[in-house]
Amino acid sequence: MFKNLLNTPSNYDFYTIIASFTAIIILTALFIPLINNFSWLTTGIFAAVALLILLALLQAPLSYKLTPEGLYINFLIKKQFIPYNDIEEVKKAKPHKGSFTYSTQGVFGYLGKTQDGTISFSTHLKNNILIKTKNKNYLISPKNINYFYDKIKIYKCN
Numbered sequence: 001m002f003k004n005l006l007n008t009p010s011n012y013d014f015y016t017i018i019a020s021f022t023a024i025i026i027l028t029a030l031f032i033p034l035i036n037n038f039s040w041l042t043t044g045i046f047a048a049v050a051l052l053i054l055l056a057l058l059q060a061p062l063s064y065k066l067t068p069e070g071l072y073i074n075f076l077i078k079k080q081f082i083p084y085n086d087i088e089e090v091k092k093a094k095p096h097k098g099s100f101t102y103s104t105q106g107v108f109g110y111l112g113k114t115q116d117g118t119i120s121f122s123t124h125l126k127n128n129i130l131i132k133t134k135n136k137n138y139l140i141s142p143k144n145i146n147y148f149y150d151k152i153k154i155y156k157c158n
Helices: 014-036 040-059 145-157
Strands: 007-009 063-066 070-074 079-083 087-093 100-103 110-114 119-122 128-133 137-140
Touching: 014 040, 063 145, 087 145, 128 145
Parallel strands: 119 137
Antiparallel strands: 007 063, 063 070, 070 079, 087 128, 100 110, 110 119, 128 137
16 A cells, blocks of 8 residues: 655745745845945845845755654755654635744745644645644645545554
C-alpha cells in the first residue's frame, strides 16, 4: 500500500507569485540607494525588509509527503511532521478571505495563523485541505488537491 509514497509540491496561486515578486522588487529598490548613498537608516530599512522576506521564504512549504507514519510538510530548512494517529479529521477547506490574524498575506504563501487558530501552510487562496489534529489544525495546499485528499484519507484509515 505504501510502496509509492506520495510527494507533491505546493500549489502557488497567481496572487502569491505576484506578491512574492513584488517583495523582491521592493527589496531591490531599497538596495539601489544603498549603493549610491550609504546611510545607516537605508541600511537598517534594507536589512529589516530583507529579514522579513527571508523569514517568509523559510516558512514557505515546498512539498507535502505522505509516509506510512504520517504527513511531512517540507520547508527549505525544516520539516513539520503530523502523525496519522493525531489526525482526527481531514476535509477540503472552503476558500479563506482575509481570515488571517498573523500571516504573510500572499508573500511566499498565506503562512501564519487564521482567526480560529489554524496554522496555515497554504500557498493558495482556494484549494486547501484542513487537517484537524488533537492539538492543532493545519491548512495545506498541495498541487493536485483531489488526488492528495483521496490518498491522505486512505492512508489515515490504514
